[in-house]
Amino acid sequence: MREKYSQLSPSEFFYRNREVAGFSNPVRAVYQTVRELVENALDATEMYGLLPEVDIEVEVEEDNPSRIHVCVEDNGVGISPLEVPNVFGRVFYGSKYVLRQTRGVFGLGVKMAVLYAQLTTGQPVRVVTSTRKSRFIYEFEVMIDIERNMPVVRNLRVWGNDKAWHGTRVELVIRGNWYQARRRVEEYVRRTAMITPYATIRFRGPGSSLTFERSSTKLPRAPLIGKPHPKGVDVEMLRRMIESCDEETKLADFLSNNFDGVGPVTSRRFCEWAGFDSEVRVHELTVEELELLAARMQAYDGWRRPKPLTLSPLGEELLKRGVRSVLKPEFVTAVTRSPSSYAGHPFIVEVALAYGGDIPPSGEPLLFRFANRIPLLYDEGVDVAKKVVRRINWSVYKVKFPAPLAIVAHICSTKVPFKGVGKEAVADVPEVEKELESGLRVCARRLRRHLSRVERMMKLKRWEVTVMRYLDEVVDALSYVTGSDEKILRARMLELVRSRLSRRARVRA
Amino acid sequence: MSLDDRVILETLEKLGKKVCDQILRGEPPRLEIPARTLANIVWDPGRRMLKLGSRRIRRDFLDMGEAKKFMQTMLMLSLIVRARREGDYPTIRDLYYAGKHTIEYVDERGRRRREETWESQRESDSVIQDIEVATGLLREHMGILHDTKGKIVGRIRVRSGGDVIDCSRMGDGAYSVPPNPDSLEVLEVDAEYVLVIEKDAIFNRLNKERFWEKNRCILITGKGQPDRSTRRMVRRLWEEFELPVYVLTDADPYGFYIYSVYRSGSISLGYESERLATPGARFLGLTVTDIYEYKIPRNFIIKARDRDLKRAKELMSYPWFRESREWMRQLKLFLERKEKVEIEALSGHGFKFLTRRYIPEKISARGWIE
Numbered sequence: 001m002r003e004k005y006s007q008l009s010p011s012e013f014f015y016r017n018r019e020v021a022g023f024s025n026p027v028r029a030v031y032q033t034v035r036e037l038v039e040n041a042l043d044a045t046e047m048y049g050l051l052p053e054v055d056i057e058v059e060v061e062e063d064n065p066s067r068i069h070v071c072v073e074d075n076g077v078g079i080s081p082l083e084v085p086n087v088f089g090r091v092f093y094g095s096k097y098v099l100r101q102t103r104g105v106f107g108l109g110v111k112m113a114v115l116y117a118q119l120t121t122g123q124p125v126r127v128v129t130s131t132r133k134s135r136f137i138y139e140f141e142v143m144i145d146i147e148r149n150m151p152v153v154r155n156l157r158v159w160g161n162d163k164a165w166h167g168t169r170v171e172l173v174i175r176g177n178w179y180q181a182r183r184r185v186e187e188y189v190r191r192t193a194m195i196t197p198y199a200t201i202r203f204r205g206p207g208s209s210l211t212f213e214r215s216s217t218k219l220p221r222a223p224l225i226g227k228p229h230p231k232g233v234d235v236e237m238l239r240r241m242i243e244s245c246d247e248e249t250k251l252a253d254f255l256s257n258n259f260d261g262v263g264p265v266t267s268r269r270f271c272e273w274a275g276f277d278s279e280v281r282v283h284e285l286t287v288e289e290l291e292l293l294a295a296r297m298q299a300y301d302g303w304r305r306p307k308p309l310t311l312s313p314l315g316e317e318l319l320k321r322g323v324r325s326v327l328k329p330e331f332v333t334a335v336t337r338s339p340s341s342y343a344g345h346p347f348i349v350e351v352a353l354a355y356g357g358d359i360p361p362s363g364e365p366l367l368f369r370f371a372n373r374i375p376l377l378y379d380e381g382v383d384v385a386k387k388v389v390r391r392i393n394w395s396v397y398k399v400k401f402p403a404p405l406a407i408v409a410h411i412c413s414t415k416v417p418f419k420g421v422g423k424e425a426v427a428d429v430p431e432v433e434k435e436l437e438s439g440l441r442v443c444a445r446r447l448r449r450h451l452s453r454v455e456r457m458m459k460l461k462r463w464e465v466t467v468m469r470y471l472d473e474v475v476d477a478l479s480y481v482t483g484s485d486e487k488i489l490r491a492r493m494l495e496l497v498r499s500r501l502s503r504r505a506r507v508r509a
Numbered sequence: 510m511s512l513d514d515r516v517i518l519e520t521l522e523k524l525g526k527k528v529c530d531q532i533l534r535g536e537p538p539r540l541e542i543p544a545r546t547l548a549n550i551v552w553d554p555g556r557r558m559l560k561l562g563s564r565r566i567r568r569d570f571l572d573m574g575e576a577k578k579f580m581q582t583m584l585m586l587s588l589i590v591r592a593r594r595e596g597d598y599p600t601i602r603d604l605y606y607a608g609k610h611t612i613e614y615v616d617e618r619g620r621r622r623r624e625e626t627w628e629s630q631r632e633s634d635s636v637i638q639d640i641e642v643a644t645g646l647l648r649e650h651m652g653i654l655h656d657t658k659g660k661i662v663g664r665i666r667v668r669s670g671g672d673v674i675d676c677s678r679m680g681d682g683a684y685s686v687p688p689n690p691d692s693l694e695v696l697e698v699d700a701e702y703v704l705v706i707e708k709d710a711i712f713n714r715l716n717k718e719r720f721w722e723k724n725r726c727i728l729i730t731g732k733g734q735p736d737r738s739t740r741r742m743v744r745r746l747w748e749e750f751e752l753p754v755y756v757l758t759d760a761d762p763y764g765f766y767i768y769s770v771y772r773s774g775s776i777s778l779g780y781e782s783e784r785l786a787t788p789g790a791r792f793l794g795l796t797v798t799d800i801y802e803y804k805i806p807r808n809f810i811i812k813a814r815d816r817d818l819k820r821a822k823e824l825m826s827y828p829w830f831r832e833s834r835e836w837m838r839q840l841k842l843f844l845e846r847k848e849k850v851e852i853e854a855l856s857g858h859g860f861k862f863l864t865r866r867y868i869p870e871k872i873s874a875r876g877w878i879e
Contacts, residue, residue: 458617461617462573462616462617463573464617465614465615465616465617466573466576466577467570467571467573467576468614469576469612469614469624470570470576470577470579470580470612473580473583473584473612473626474538474570474579474580474583474584476587477525477580477583477584477586477587478525478528478529478532478583478587480587480590480591481521481522481524481525481526481529481583481586481587481590482522482525482526482529484529484533488533489529489532489533492532492533492535493532493538495535496532496535496537496538496571497571500537500571
């Protein structure tokens with residue numbers, strides 16, 4: 001048995017464990033396929049300073065409705081023709097295996113989609129791509145040799161790129177259930193538009209069509225590639241980092257060169273504290289010593305906090321724009337919290353709160369969760385954000401349910417603490433929970449201010465409407481009874497009303 | 510007694526002018542009027558009547574909660590002034606219709622809405638009362654009519670609207686008390702007392718027997734709870750002609766309260782007692798003790814209901830009952846025996862028992878309660 005498992009190729013492993021990657025059933029598979037392609041499309045644009053244009057098309061075969069064509073096109077940097085086979089046909093291959101905030105981690109998702117298509121319909125992935133300034137457009141049809149984890153190029157066409165097009169178009173044919181997946185997919189597109197207000201996203205599918213024009217031309221600052229934080233280390237990571245080092249590298253230098261926020265002083269201080277010789281060559285450390293080193297690095301309190309430069313929050317302005325353009329609320333506010341960290345992983349929490357307008361009133365707040373700009377649609381009940389939202393006593397903030405209240409929770413991290421393998425819910429890590437609650441309370445306080453202002457204005461308006469409603473009756477009656485000039489009386493009355501209005505408005509402003 | 514029409518019109522106009530002047534001076538228009546709330550009705554033991562207390566309410570047009578009532582008051586004022594200027598005599602229902610119209614407006618949320626100046630006659634009646642207390646004028650003075658149910662018969666002659674009416678020449682019928690008894694000129698009274706009868710049927714029986722002729726008296730009924738004009742009529746006969754007034758009702762708390770309305774005024778129209786109450790009115794019967802002293806047959810006695818008992822307890826809490834030992838004795842006995850009778854029960858002793866024995870005996874034996 002052991003023998004057999006050791007020979008399992010990564011492709012085969014994921015093929016056998018496809019539910020881990022979200023392909024567990026025909027509904028989920030459709031959603032997951034769209035999601036993987038859209039996320040790659042967004043990464044291929046915004047990471048390189050391009051304003052994303054993403055077109056999503058879904059078609060259902062008329063005589064065989066369970067065969068679904070999913071096609072996503074972007075205006076990104078494109079993929080070099082040399083890389084295409086590996087990017088789509090080889091598991092554990094991709095540019096994402098570095099430390100910075102990205103949507104996916106291993107570039108694995110799209111390969112799972114390719115594998116799923118291959119498994120269910122036998123169709124290859126069709127990729128049309130052209131890099132910037134390339135004179136050619138390439139069209140590939142790629143399949144995966146599952147046993148050997150090797151790409152197989154089935155077809156390759158090349159033609160001239162007259163219009164200087166760049167980007168990538170990926171098409172897959174999968175088996176799935178569109179009619180049940182449709183609402184999830186639409187919701188996914190809607191939420192993606194919310195968190196990427198600088199993108200134009202168009203979606204066309206059987207019986208539905210959504211267009212979200214970009215509401216901003218400002219891209220959030222792209223994340224920098226960073227070094228890992230010493231607190232977040234494990235033995236395997238240490239081993240691999242040491243492998244890529246020079247033979248002569250000493251422990252102190254190894255630490256100060258490879259880890260976030262560690263300089264020569266911190267490095268030596270740590271070695272002293274941990275009982276390691278700072279001059280020892282890292283290649284000479286035994287596995288037991290590495291294990292101890294990792295444990296001491298995790299336990300040491302003297303490290304500087306991780307730098308958040310590897311993170312790319314959306315920012316309050318963009319977040320508000322996104323929420324405004326998708327939910328069309330009467331009021332919106334957003335907070336980007338200062339960076340924090342848990343277990344050596346930096347993270348930033350962003351919270352937005354929207355109220356009124358087109359938001360449908362509901363018995364509890366609508367929750368929109370995002371992690372690294374990916375909408376999380378499933379498992380809301382167990383998410384830490386849900387826990388925090390539930391804990392808030394909304395009546396303190398003048399919200400009476402049913403209320404048109406929506407909350408957006410966005411967590412950016414080099415390692416989002418997901419709950420379970422589905423990556424659809426964030427675990428209740430105390431540090432994250434605290435940041436979420438603080439952010440939400442800031443937003444809620446602003447909402448309360450807004451609501452009491454609205455209430456006051458409403459009251460003043462109601463007063464004005466009431467008095468004005470009866471004013472003519474009173475003036476008519478008085479001028480008849482006393483013979484006073486109706487016009488003068490009315491003018492004086494209006495003056496009284498106006499002066500009181502402006503006085504009250506001033507007092508309350 | 511009738512006030513000069515000119516004075517009345519001036520008094521009404523003065524109220525409007527006061528408000529008008531406030532506005533022209535740049536002050537928020539407001540009315541200050543005596544409160545007509547239950548808490549502001551007080552018993553005046555010296556004058557033995559219910560009166561309005563000293564509490565006043567301020568009705569401010571610029572106050573959202575009072576704006577509508579203020580508008581209604583001004584609207585009603587203008588309707589009454591118009592009637593006075595044009596010599597019309599509208600009823601309270603006429604005034605309700607004359608002032609009722611729809612106001613269209615746009616509310617604070619931008620919705621088009623409609624509202625009636627008043628939804629029911631209760632609202633328009635209420636502002637008439639406000640104008641009464643604000644000006645100190647009664648509606649009768651302002652020429653406002655209302656339904657009347659009072660009837661009078663007996664040795665009295667009056668002049669009304671140019672006609673002379675002899676109330677001893679009404680056959681089997683009776684003269685209907687007009688809405689404003691102050692407009693009657695009483696020409697001649699040849700009677701020794703006034704007998705006020707709760708029930709119309711008993712009034713008719715006594716009239717048929719020509720009781721008033723045989724006993725030299727005047728009969729009046731208000732058919733149950735008396736209206737303002739019946740009470741005013743009784744008051745005038747007592748005040749102007751110094752006639753003793755006797756009240757005859759069923760022996761139950763409702764009958765007792767009707768007596769107290771004639772004598773002391775009603776809680777809801779406390780401000781009118783000054784002109785309507787007859788503090789000297791005497792309660793002739795039937796008393797609770799009459800049930801036993803006159804040996805009313807057991808099968809004519811009615812078992813008191815819960816609400817009768819509740820009403821009796823309420824009466825015992827009113828100061829104008831509390832200050833009378835005799836009334837407290839009667840009410841205690843009622844609560845004890847839990848029995849009541851109608852006047853008709855006296856017929857158990859023969860149809861003429863009431864007129865031949867009960868009334869004359871009670872009066873001559875001074876068997877009334879005050």
